[in-house]
Amino acid sequence: MKHFKLSATVRKADQLGKKATKGLRREGLVPVVLYGGGETQHLVVKSDDINKLIYTPDIYLIELDVEGKQIKAVLKDVQFHPVSDKTLHADLYEVSEDKPIVMNVPVVLDGHAVGVRAGGKLVREKRNLRVRAAYDKIPENLVIDVTDLKLGKTIQVHELSFDGLELVDAPQAVVCAVKQTRAARSKDATAEAETGETEEEGSEHSEEHKDAE
Numbered sequence: 001m002k003h004f005k006l007s008a009t010v011r012k013a014d015q016l017g018k019k020a021t022k023g024l025r026r027e028g029l030v031p032v033v034l035y036g037g038g039e040t041q042h043l044v045v046k047s048d049d050i051n052k053l054i055y056t057p058d059i060y061l062i063e064l065d066v067e068g069k070q071i072k073a074v075l076k077d078v079q080f081h082p083v084s085d086k087t088l089h090a091d092l093y094e095v096s097e098d099k100p101i102v103m104n105v106p107v108v109l110d111g112h113a114v115g116v117r118a119g120g121k122l123v124r125e126k127r128n129l130r131v132r133a134a135y136d137k138i139p140e141n142l143v144i145d146v147t148d149l150k151l152g153k154t155i156q157v158h159e160l161s162f163d164g165l166e167l168v169d170a171p172q173a174v175v176c177a178v179k180q181t182r183a184a185r186s187k188d189a190t191a192e193a194e195t196g197e198t199e200e201e202g203s204e205h206s207e208e209h210k211d212a213e
Contacts (some may be wrong), residue, residue, distance in 0.1 A: 001138055004053050004060035008032060008043040009067055016042065030087050034064070034073060036094035041066070047087055054078055054087060057106055061135060062092065072096070074103060074135060095135040102168055103138055104128040107175060111147035115178030120151040124176045129157070130168040137164045149178050 011031065015024060021031055030050050034041040043066060053060060053075060064071040077091040095101055106128055116122050129142055142162060149155060158171035 001061045001135065001140060002058055003063055005063045005065070006045060006049055006053065007065045008034075008045045011042040011044050015044065025086075025088070030090060032090045032092055034066075034071070034092045034094060035076070036073070036099075037071070043092075045090075050090055051087060054090070058140060059103060059105060059138070061095070064092065072135070074101060097134055097136060099134070100132050101135055101138075102130055102132045103135075105131050105138060106141045108141045108143045109146050109176055110143050111145050113146045113149040113178050115149050115151035115153060118151045119181065120178040121181050122146060122149070122176065123179050125174045126169070126176075129160075129175070131162070132166040132168055133164055139165075144175065146176060146178075149176070151178050151180060153178060 014020060024031060024044055025047075028047050029044045030047045032043040032045050032050070034043055053062070060075070062073045062075065064073045071094055073092040073094050075090065076093045078087060079089040080086065081088055093101065107124065107126060109122065109124060113120070113122050131138060131142075139162075142160075144155065144160065146155065154174045154177040156171065157167055157169045157173045157175060160167060160175070
Protein backbone atom coordinates (compact mmCIF):
# COMPACT_ATOMS: atom_id res chain seq x y z
CA MET A 1 0.00 0.00 0.00
CA LYS A 2 1.28 3.47 -0.90
CA HIS A 3 1.84 6.09 1.82
CA PHE A 4 0.40 9.60 1.94
CA LYS A 5 1.43 12.33 4.40
CA LEU A 6 -1.36 14.55 5.73
CA SER A 7 -1.21 17.30 8.37
CA ALA A 8 -4.18 18.07 10.60
CA THR A 9 -5.05 20.26 13.56
CA VAL A 10 -7.54 19.63 16.34
CA ARG A 11 -10.78 21.58 16.04
CA LYS A 12 -11.22 23.90 18.99
CA ALA A 13 -14.53 24.37 20.77
CA ASP A 14 -15.34 27.53 18.82
CA GLN A 15 -14.75 25.66 15.54
CA LEU A 16 -17.54 23.17 16.15
CA GLY A 17 -21.15 23.58 15.01
CA LYS A 18 -22.71 24.29 11.59
CA LYS A 19 -21.87 27.99 11.46
CA ALA A 20 -18.23 27.45 12.40
CA THR A 21 -17.96 24.55 9.96
CA LYS A 22 -19.16 26.74 7.07
CA GLY A 23 -16.54 29.30 8.06
CA LEU A 24 -13.79 26.66 7.97
CA ARG A 25 -14.83 25.60 4.49
CA ARG A 26 -14.73 29.19 3.27
CA GLU A 27 -11.12 29.29 4.47
CA GLY A 28 -10.27 26.27 2.30
CA LEU A 29 -10.37 23.75 5.13
CA VAL A 30 -12.19 20.42 5.45
CA PRO A 31 -13.56 19.00 8.73
CA VAL A 32 -12.32 15.47 9.42
CA VAL A 33 -13.33 12.92 12.05
CA LEU A 34 -10.77 10.31 13.13
CA TYR A 35 -12.20 7.04 14.48
CA GLY A 36 -10.65 3.82 15.69
CA GLY A 37 -8.34 5.13 18.41
CA GLY A 38 -8.97 5.60 22.10
CA GLU A 39 -11.46 8.39 21.40
CA THR A 40 -13.03 10.08 18.39
CA GLN A 41 -11.09 13.17 17.29
CA HIS A 42 -12.49 16.16 15.41
CA LEU A 43 -9.83 17.56 13.13
CA VAL A 44 -9.42 19.95 10.23
CA VAL A 45 -7.16 19.65 7.16
CA LYS A 46 -6.45 21.76 4.10
CA SER A 47 -8.81 20.96 1.22
CA ASP A 48 -5.95 21.04 -1.31
CA ASP A 49 -4.08 18.43 0.73
CA ILE A 50 -6.91 15.96 1.23
CA ASN A 51 -8.15 16.32 -2.35
CA LYS A 52 -4.83 14.86 -3.53
CA LEU A 53 -5.76 11.79 -1.49
CA ILE A 54 -9.39 11.62 -2.56
CA TYR A 55 -9.14 12.17 -6.31
CA THR A 56 -7.05 9.11 -7.10
CA PRO A 57 -7.97 5.47 -7.83
CA ASP A 58 -5.18 4.28 -5.53
CA ILE A 59 -5.53 3.37 -1.87
CA TYR A 60 -3.13 4.81 0.69
CA LEU A 61 -1.93 4.40 4.22
CA ILE A 62 -2.17 7.91 5.63
CA GLU A 63 0.70 9.11 7.77
CA LEU A 64 -1.34 11.61 9.75
CA ASP A 65 0.44 14.36 11.66
CA VAL A 66 -1.90 15.81 14.30
CA GLU A 67 -0.02 18.74 15.79
CA GLY A 68 3.16 16.68 16.05
CA LYS A 69 1.53 13.35 16.98
CA GLN A 70 2.02 10.64 14.35
CA ILE A 71 -0.96 8.40 13.57
CA LYS A 72 -1.49 5.76 10.88
CA ALA A 73 -4.93 5.90 9.28
CA VAL A 74 -6.95 5.08 6.18
CA LEU A 75 -9.69 6.99 4.39
CA LYS A 76 -13.12 5.49 5.16
CA ASP A 77 -15.69 7.94 3.79
CA VAL A 78 -16.03 11.29 2.02
CA GLN A 79 -18.98 13.66 1.64
CA PHE A 80 -19.25 15.98 -1.36
CA HIS A 81 -21.39 19.03 -2.08
CA PRO A 82 -24.32 17.88 -4.30
CA VAL A 83 -23.88 20.77 -6.75
CA SER A 84 -20.26 21.97 -6.68
CA ASP A 85 -18.82 18.50 -5.83
CA LYS A 86 -16.44 20.14 -3.34
CA THR A 87 -15.21 18.02 -0.45
CA LEU A 88 -17.35 18.78 2.60
CA HIS A 89 -16.24 16.18 5.14
CA ALA A 90 -14.04 13.10 5.49
CA ASP A 91 -13.85 10.18 7.91
CA LEU A 92 -10.50 8.61 8.73
CA TYR A 93 -9.90 5.38 10.64
CA GLU A 94 -6.84 4.81 12.83
CA VAL A 95 -5.11 1.50 12.14
CA SER A 96 -2.53 -0.76 13.78
CA GLU A 97 -0.72 -3.95 12.77
CA ASP A 98 -2.85 -6.19 15.02
CA LYS A 99 -6.28 -4.79 14.10
CA PRO A 100 -7.91 -5.97 10.82
CA ILE A 101 -9.75 -3.36 8.75
CA VAL A 102 -12.19 -3.50 5.84
CA MET A 103 -11.27 -1.56 2.70
CA ASN A 104 -12.36 -1.27 -0.92
CA VAL A 105 -9.55 -2.48 -3.20
CA PRO A 106 -9.58 -1.84 -6.98
CA VAL A 107 -10.07 -4.84 -9.29
CA VAL A 108 -7.68 -5.37 -12.23
CA LEU A 109 -8.68 -7.87 -14.95
CA ASP A 110 -5.68 -9.61 -16.49
CA GLY A 111 -5.49 -11.71 -19.67
CA HIS A 112 -7.43 -12.05 -22.93
CA ALA A 113 -10.59 -14.08 -22.28
CA VAL A 114 -11.38 -16.93 -24.66
CA GLY A 115 -14.96 -15.68 -24.70
CA VAL A 116 -13.78 -12.36 -26.12
CA ARG A 117 -11.89 -14.19 -28.87
CA ALA A 118 -15.17 -15.96 -29.62
CA GLY A 119 -16.92 -12.63 -30.21
CA GLY A 120 -18.01 -11.69 -26.69
CA LYS A 121 -17.38 -8.56 -24.64
CA LEU A 122 -15.63 -8.55 -21.26
CA VAL A 123 -17.68 -6.58 -18.73
CA ARG A 124 -16.44 -5.63 -15.26
CA GLU A 125 -19.41 -5.61 -12.89
CA LYS A 126 -17.44 -4.58 -9.78
CA ARG A 127 -14.62 -2.04 -9.87
CA ASN A 128 -13.72 -2.69 -6.23
CA LEU A 129 -13.95 -5.55 -3.79
CA ARG A 130 -14.15 -5.18 -0.03
CA VAL A 131 -11.43 -7.05 1.82
CA ARG A 132 -10.67 -7.59 5.51
CA ALA A 133 -7.05 -7.81 6.62
CA ALA A 134 -4.34 -6.07 8.60
CA TYR A 135 -3.57 -2.76 6.87
CA ASP A 136 -0.04 -3.85 5.93
CA LYS A 137 -1.45 -6.90 4.10
CA ILE A 138 -3.86 -4.97 1.88
CA PRO A 139 -2.58 -4.74 -1.72
CA GLU A 140 -2.90 -1.79 -4.10
CA ASN A 141 -5.21 -3.85 -6.32
CA LEU A 142 -6.66 -7.33 -6.79
CA VAL A 143 -5.50 -8.99 -10.03
CA ILE A 144 -7.99 -11.47 -11.53
CA ASP A 145 -6.96 -13.74 -14.43
CA VAL A 146 -9.78 -13.89 -17.00
CA THR A 147 -7.92 -15.90 -19.67
CA ASP A 148 -10.15 -19.00 -19.32
CA LEU A 149 -13.43 -17.08 -19.04
CA LYS A 150 -15.77 -18.37 -21.75
CA LEU A 151 -18.62 -16.67 -23.63
CA GLY A 152 -21.67 -16.29 -21.38
CA LYS A 153 -19.73 -17.17 -18.22
CA THR A 154 -19.03 -15.12 -15.09
CA ILE A 155 -16.55 -14.93 -12.23
CA GLN A 156 -18.20 -14.62 -8.83
CA VAL A 157 -16.71 -13.59 -5.50
CA HIS A 158 -16.80 -17.11 -4.04
CA GLU A 159 -14.54 -18.33 -6.88
CA LEU A 160 -11.74 -15.96 -5.84
CA SER A 161 -9.10 -16.23 -3.14
CA PHE A 162 -6.12 -14.08 -2.19
CA ASP A 163 -3.43 -14.89 0.35
CA GLY A 164 -3.96 -13.18 3.68
CA LEU A 165 -7.23 -11.53 2.60
CA GLU A 166 -10.87 -12.20 3.44
CA LEU A 167 -13.38 -11.09 0.80
CA VAL A 168 -16.37 -9.40 2.42
CA ASP A 169 -18.67 -8.97 -0.60
CA ALA A 170 -21.61 -11.35 -1.14
CA PRO A 171 -20.27 -14.74 -2.37
CA GLN A 172 -22.63 -14.82 -5.37
CA ALA A 173 -21.83 -11.25 -6.50
CA VAL A 174 -20.59 -11.15 -10.10
CA VAL A 175 -17.17 -9.54 -10.52
CA CYS A 176 -16.92 -9.82 -14.30
CA ALA A 177 -18.53 -11.62 -17.24
CA VAL A 178 -18.11 -12.22 -20.95
CA LYS A 179 -21.37 -11.24 -22.58
CA GLN A 180 -22.51 -11.87 -26.11
CA THR A 181 -22.54 -8.67 -28.15
CA ARG A 182 -25.49 -7.49 -30.24
CA ALA A 183 -23.42 -7.96 -33.39
CA ALA A 184 -22.60 -11.54 -32.40
CA ARG A 185 -26.27 -12.30 -31.66
CA SER A 186 -27.25 -10.83 -35.01
CA LYS A 187 -24.57 -12.93 -36.74
CA ASP A 188 -25.80 -16.09 -35.01
CA ALA A 189 -29.41 -15.32 -35.96
CA THR A 190 -28.40 -14.79 -39.59
CA ALA A 191 -26.44 -18.05 -39.59
CA GLU A 192 -29.41 -19.93 -38.13
CA ALA A 193 -31.74 -18.42 -40.71
CA GLU A 194 -29.40 -19.36 -43.55
CA THR A 195 -29.10 -22.89 -42.17
CA GLY A 196 -32.88 -23.14 -42.00
CA GLU A 197 -33.25 -21.96 -45.59
CA THR A 198 -30.65 -24.48 -46.75
CA GLU A 199 -32.50 -27.29 -45.00
CA GLU A 200 -35.80 -26.20 -46.56
CA GLU A 201 -34.22 -26.06 -50.01
CA GLY A 202 -32.80 -29.53 -49.51
CA SER A 203 -36.25 -30.78 -48.50
CA GLU A 204 -37.86 -29.22 -51.57
CA HIS A 205 -35.30 -30.83 -53.90
CA SER A 206 -35.96 -34.17 -52.24
CA GLU A 207 -39.73 -33.82 -52.77
CA GLU A 208 -39.19 -32.85 -56.41
CA HIS A 209 -37.02 -35.93 -56.91
CA LYS A 210 -39.72 -38.16 -55.44
CA ASP A 211 -42.41 -36.59 -57.73
CA ALA A 212 -40.18 -37.19 -60.75
CA GLU A 213 -39.95 -40.87 -59.82
